[in-house]
Amino acid sequence: MTANKDPKTPPPQEQDQQPGIESNMHPEPEYIRKDYKGSQKLDGKVAIITGGDSGIGRSISVHYAQEGANVAIIYLNEDKDAHETKQLVESAGQKCLLIAGDIADPAFCNQAVKQVMDQFNQIDIVINNAAEQHPQSDFMNISQNQLERTFKTNVFGMFYMTQAALPHMKKGSTIINTSSITAYQGNKDLIDYSSTKGAITTFTRSLSESLIGKGIRVNAVAPGPIWTPLIPSTFNAKKVDTFGSNTPMKRMGQPKELGPAYVYLASEDSSYVSGEVIHINGGTIVNG
Known part of the structure; x- marks a missing residue:
C-alpha cells in the first residue's frame, strides 16, 4: 500500500457512492506508523469494530492486532477493503472475523454478535465507529430519507450493536464510540451528521454513568478532519482539495494518528x- 508523508491536503478527487473505497483513494490513508511496536496491551481480548474495514476502523483493527487482540470487523459491503484489513490483522498473528451487513438493522446486530461469540466465545471491546x-448547503434540502438514514446508521446502529x-x-x-469535532463546533453543511455526533457524545457520557458500577468503561474519540474513504465519497473534488487546511496544524490527519488513542482507551492504561x-x-x- 502506498502512503503519503503527511501531505497538507490531498489532490482533488471524489467517489460516487458511500461507503467509499480505500483502495481508490490517492494517496491511500496511512493506518499505522512503521515504527509502531505493540506491547500486548490487549493480549487475549476480542474486539468488535464497526466500520473496521477502512479508514479509522482499519487503523483500530491493525493497532489492536499489534497489541494482541482478535478482531471482528463489521462492515457494509466493502469486501475488498475488508479482506485487505483481515490480511493485515492476520499478518500480525491475530484472528479476524469479517461480517458484512447493515448495523441499522437490530436483527443483523444480534446475528453478528452471535457469530462473534460462536467464533471467539468472548467480547471484551466494542468500537462503535461506522458512520x-x-x-447539504441548504438545511431545507435535508430530506426525511437522508435524516432517517443518517440517524439509523450513526445512532441507532450504535444502540443496537451495544445492546447486542x-x-x-x-x-x-x-466500549469506545467515534464522535466528531462537529459535535462541538457544529458544521453548517452537515447539520444532521453533526447532530448524530452530538448524540454519540451524550450517549457516551450517559452509558458510562449506567455501566460504571459494573466495571465497564465507556469513552469516545472525537476526530477532526481525517483522511478516510468517507471524505472523497462525501465531498466534491474542490472541497477535498482543501481538506484539513483550516486546522491550526494546516493539514488533515491520518488514521494512524487515531489508532493509539483507541488502544489507550481499551487498555488498562486508561483504567x-x-x-x-x-x-x-x-x-x-x-x-x-
Whole structure:
C-alpha cells in the first residue's frame, strides 16, 4: 500500500457512492506508523469494530492486532477493503472475523454478535465507529430519507450493536464510540451528521454513568478532519482539495494518528477514565 508523508491536503478527487473505497483513494490513508511496536496491551481480548474495514476502523483493527487482540470487523459491503484489513490483522498473528451487513438493522446486530461469540466465545471491546454523512448547503434540502438514514446508521446502529454485545461483556470490558469535532463546533453543511455526533457524545457520557458500577468503561474519540474513504465519497473534488487546511496544524490527519488513542482507551492504561472524549483534531480547542 502506498502512503503519503503527511501531505497538507490531498489532490482533488471524489467517489460516487458511500461507503467509499480505500483502495481508490490517492494517496491511500496511512493506518499505522512503521515504527509502531505493540506491547500486548490487549493480549487475549476480542474486539468488535464497526466500520473496521477502512479508514479509522482499519487503523483500530491493525493497532489492536499489534497489541494482541482478535478482531471482528463489521462492515457494509466493502469486501475488498475488508479482506485487505483481515490480511493485515492476520499478518500480525491475530484472528479476524469479517461480517458484512447493515448495523441499522437490530436483527443483523444480534446475528453478528452471535457469530462473534460462536467464533471467539468472548467480547471484551466494542468500537462503535461506522458512520455516514451527506452534506447539504441548504438545511431545507435535508430530506426525511437522508435524516432517517443518517440517524439509523450513526445512532441507532450504535444502540443496537451495544445492546447486542453488552450481555456478553464483563467487568474490565470497554466500549469506545467515534464522535466528531462537529459535535462541538457544529458544521453548517452537515447539520444532521453533526447532530448524530452530538448524540454519540451524550450517549457516551450517559452509558458510562449506567455501566460504571459494573466495571465497564465507556469513552469516545472525537476526530477532526481525517483522511478516510468517507471524505472523497462525501465531498466534491474542490472541497477535498482543501481538506484539513483550516486546522491550526494546516493539514488533515491520518488514521494512524487515531489508532493509539483507541488502544489507550481499551487498555488498562486508561483504567481511571470513563465518560470522556479524546479530541484528535490538529490543534483545534473545543473544551468539551
